[in-house]
Amino acid sequence: MISGATRGQGLGDALARHLTDAENDEVVVVPARGLASMDLTGQIRELVAVSLGGRTDRPVYHVHVDPDHGIPDEAGARALFWSLFEKEFGLRDQPYCGVEHVKHGRRHEHRIYGLVRTDGSVVDLAWDYPRREKCSRIVEHAYGVPPVPSKHARAIERRLRTEGRHDVADWLVDAGATTAARPIAPLTPTERLIQDRTGILLDDLRRSALAAWRASDDAASFVAALRARGLDLREGRVGAVIVDASGTTHLATRLIGAAARRLEGARIPAVVVRARLTGFELRETLHGRRDRATPRQAGPGVGSHPSGAGAPGGRDGSVGIRRIGGGPGRPDGGGRGRDGRDPDTALGRLRALPAGRTMILHRRLAGLDITLDRYGADVGRARSATDRMEAERAYESRRAWLLWGKTDIWGLPLT
Structure with a gap:
């Protein structure tokens, strides 16, 4: 039983296009849960829209599962996996949509879950890989097929015993899974997606x-x-x-x-x-993962919000919105970024300056000789902060105008 997962923003329609790609022999859209849209593209957009109140910039969790060849009842195996998976991660009440694919005579299933709960909290995905593998091992045990080799086998065996599943834990030990050499995959799911996207x-x-x-x-x-x-x-x-x-x-x-x-x-x-x-001066990256002052064009429906998230009024007329502060420098739960810096604190101090002080700051920045090495980096950072603040103000104004009078599927105003 093989599963894989990626977590993302869900902005644009690339995921829907990928899941409905004609390269599959058969594509069947599965009935969605908790969503009103009838097509997969609309369902994914809806998952993103209902996540606006959550403290995360990656509200969508894409999971796929492929039953083992030796399992004749592949539909039953998938149903058991999804039941275990939703219980493990607390996703039983979360909305999802998905598709079933038939490719080269084999059927597998993809689901896209929304991770933001109705109270604004976010589903905990810590250690998601071994937790998903634990669900797969239970399914393999139930259907009498050998366990798929895993580098997490020992951790899974310990967890199974903690949860009282000694039968599955003993089966893993007897099969030699806990003593076998740890397999190393040549690519992670994320790396595989990047490779497919870039062609490199x-x-x-x-x-x-x-x-x-x-x-x-x-x-x-x-x-x-x-x-x-x-x-x-x-x-x-x-x-x-x-x-x-x-x-x-x-x-x-x-x-x-x-x-x-x-x-x-x-x-x-x-x-x-x-x-x-160490000690070598590097320029900030301007492509790929851009700096936060550079607008990111990620595809249809994505605007120019400086955090790289979708803004309303995309080319296809969709409303794909992320809240301010939900950019790559703000991990789930807020607080400092992974690099230990907290840019929002500095930006807050700049926003709080009186109008007179702001004018003085602009005049001083304009009068600096930016050719001097000691000023160059500071001027660049200050100008980036100023541009970012102006872009955020424009984004908020545009967002408020487009959302005026609109509500979500529960009738709550989109503000």
Whole structure:
């Protein structure tokens, strides 16, 4: 029983197009729960719309499950998996939509769940991979097929015993799953989606990045070697990132480490990569994962909100909206970003300045000699903050106008 999952914003219609792609032999839209729209595109948009009150910028959870070949009752196996899965994650009352695919004679199912509850809280997906695998192991045990190898087998066995499922835990031990070598997948589900979207094979990217690493002995020569291979090194939100030909960013420590492990058999530790890059001045990335001052065009229905989230009034007339503060620097639950900075605090202080102080600040910034190295970075950050504030004001004004008099499916005003 194989399952996979990705979590995202659900903005635009790319997910709906992917799930209804004609490359499948058969596509059947399954009955939705808690949604009024009749088609998959509308259902996904509705999931995003009802998540506006939640403290997350990734309210959509896309899960797929593929029963084992040895299970004749694949519909029953899928039904058992979804029952266990919803109980495990507390999703029994959450809206969802989905499709069934038949491809090469095999049937599998995709579901897209909304993660924001009616009280605004967000479903906890911590350790979602081993928790989903635990559900799969229970299904395999119930249908008498061997367990799929998993690097989490020992953790799953311990958890099963904690929950009183000693029969499944003993079955895992007897099958040798807890003592087998841990399998390493060549691609994660997210990496596979990125590879499909960009058309750039991750193994080729890893090979080029590792060759640049081996051909260099310091940060400057590493950057030069990357650029000679059509890549670049930039400053990302949580560290240095390697930018490929499509503009997609990849965390440098992760890409170099995974490349060495896959191609040479031994991983290069992240601390070694960071040590080589320490003290080297990098430019902020301008493509892929953009800085928060750069509008992000992610497809139909996505506007110019500086957080990269959808704004109302897209090209297709859809209303795909994210709240202010729900951008990539604000993880679930608010607070500081993963890099330890809190940009909203600084922006709040700027917004609170009296009109006179704001004019003085603008005059001083305009009079600075930005050619001086000591001022360049500060001026850039200040101007980015100013542009971001102006974009947020314009977004709020446009949002309020488009939502005037509109309500969600429960009759609550969209504000």
